[in-house]
Amino acid sequence: xxxxxxxxxxxxxxxxxxxxxxxxxxxxxxxxxxxxxxxxxxxxxxxxxxxxxxxxxxxxxxxxxxxxxxxxxxxxxxxxxxxxxxxxxxxxxxxxxxxxxxxxxxxxxxxxxxxxxxxxxxxxxxxxxxxxxxxxxxxxxxxxxxxxxxxxxxxxxxxxxxxxxxxxxxxxxxxxxx
Numbered sequence: 001x002x003x004x005x006x007x008x009x010x011x012x013x014x015x016x017x018x019x020x021x022x023x024x025x026x027x028x029x030x031x032x033x034x035x036x037x038x039x040x041x042x043x044x045x046x047x048x049x050x051x052x053x054x055x056x057x058x059x060x061x062x063x064x065x066x067x068x069x070x071x072x073x074x075x076x077x078x079x080x081x082x083x084x085x086x087x088x089x090x091x092x093x094x095x096x097x098x099x100x101x102x103x104x105x106x107x108x109x110x111x112x113x114x115x116x117x118x119x120x121x122x123x124x125x126x127x128x129x130x131x132x133x134x135x136x137x138x139x140x141x142x143x144x145x146x147x148x149x150x151x152x153x154x155x156x157x158x159x160x161x162x163x164x165x166x167x168x169x170x171x172x173x174x175x176x177x178x
Contacts, residue, residue, distance in 0.1 A: 008060045011113035015053020017124060020107035021077055021085030028066030030056060032108050052125070055113060063110055067128065070108065074101040105129040 003011065016025055016032050024033040036054040040047045072090045077083065077100050087104065088095055109125040 003057075005057065009057050010060075011055055012058050012063075012110050013053045013055055013113055013125070014058075014108070014110045015125075016107045017109060017127060021075055022087060025073070025075075025087055025104055025108060027073055027104065027108070028062070028069040030058070030062075030066060053109070058110075066110070067105075070105050070128065071103070073104045075104055075107070076101050103129070 005011070014030060014032050015036075016022070016034050018034070020034065024031060026032070031054070033054055035050050035052060038049045038051060040049070074088050074090060075085055076088055076098060077085050088101070090097075105128045108128045110128060111125045
């Protein structure tokens with residue numbers, strides 16, 4: 001299948017890897033999905049081939065735009081009655097940094113299509129974090145923010161554990177006083 005491309009355009013396979021807690025991420029005007037389908041045939045003879053990610057046309061500088069937009073987004077896993085994952089924008093006024101926030105660059109990939117031999121092959125593509133110079137300034141910034149957050153935000157405790165910790169500290173102070 002021949003595709004007519006404009007000057008400066010290339011075909012990329014983009015998506016999120018299997019480890020990503022969400023099935024799709026939209027960033028920089030592109031939708032990064034886990035799987036898409038190629039549909040052939042009609043009616044009862046319809047055949048669907050499941051492929052990783054999706055194939056899109058991208059301009060030369062569009063990957064840089066995606067990287068810039070991705071540095072402001074994180075995935076947050078929440079636990080409770082149901083385990084959930086959501087994508088949050090760090091520039092939003094309601095955003096608050098939490099311990100379990102993960103940069104989305106860990107899960108996204110964008111691979112030029114001409115480097116892929118078989119699009120149906122079950123291989124893991126390198127993530128944008130791995131392909132963009134290993135440690136970019138954005139990733140360094142995200143890692144530093146994670147470390148600062150871990151130092152600043154104590155692990156959450158249940159009421160029972162808080163009460164036990166307070167009892168233990170009061171017992172320790174009583175022992176030191178006597």
